[in-house]
Amino acid sequence: MSVTDCGSGPTLHLDEAVPLLHGLVDEVARALGIRLLFIKGPVLTAQGLRDAHQSVDVDVLVDPARASDLRQGLERHGWSVRVPSTTARVLPRHSTAYAHRLWPCEIDVHDRFPGFLAEPQTTFEALWAHRTSVAVAGRDVLCPQPVAHLAVAALHLLREGTSPRTKEQLARLVELAEAALDTDQRFDLGVIAARTGSLGTLRPVLDALGLPTVVTATTEDLTDWQVRTSSRGVRSVGWVMELRRTPLRRWPETLVRAVLLTEAEIRDAQPQAAPGSWGLLRARLRRLRLGLRDIPRACRIVWSAYRRRSSDR
């Protein structure tokens, strides 16, 4: 027998890295006195709200007031933003992905979560008030209680619209929620939705669980959410929304940004692009061609959503 099977030789597997990273992020946050909640992934599975499958990253929702402190804390330990994003989005940027050369997966730091339309700090406080802990990699880490986590998980799915796959996943989530939560706990979902401004966005799940819902006014945020959920796979919709929000005099600058984007973002979206300036040019042209092709559809989606909002008033 020889004891040589240790150290840096063997490769860290994803199913080891993800739980260990929960410990790492938790430690960084504790050392800095930062409140955060682990969301999705193994904690959601442990709560019975997700079938077991391998996560590819670690998601945390951090106290928005301390998000930059957490980011700096991670950076001090060698983590860095993988691809700084400059692209336009329908909804505000909600997270930043951090990568590290020694780790096979990323940490996704959320300072807000799409679909919770209340102020990010208000939403965080509501979820923090409904927190619990789950053991991951031998450590107790904080996460939303199952009912609050249900809201997060549901919004994560609802953001992707109404494809058959999403509907199937949502139905499964509701099925798991019915098994995991008693009637009182389910009722709490409505309370959390009201506090976090997600009565409108969570409506499909509230309805599916038989919870009473109130009709809320269609706000600009909800309209943006509707644009996001009805535009899956439609390129350019983020830029159409950005132009809509931009004064006409600043359109040229925005359009230049839309056409060029950074090389890192282009290559991240098209990893098959050839190296060098020629490969980059071809990738840019391909993106431009596909983007232009989708513009009429993107405009129709945005126009319809805002027309519906006007008629709701």
Next chain:
Amino acid sequence: MSCSWHHARDIAVVAGSDRVAVLHLGRLEEAPMILTGTAAAIWEAVDGTGDDEAVASRVAARYDVEASDIRNQVLTFLRHLASCHLIART
């Protein structure tokens, strides 16, 4: 007097069949340590109750060998884990 070995408190651990990944939470810049085969067996034999001899005996029993045949290697590895602050004596 020989004291029992226990796993450090400030670690995160993922243990699978014949493989253990350990992250020292005081050394977050470093990669996790991956233990496989006999290294994982020694890690698992450390349970907070056994001293050098007990750990060596447990590993020997697992591999169906004499404890005296592997004692030195087990003790060397225990010292290595201790130098990495992943285990400590009670």
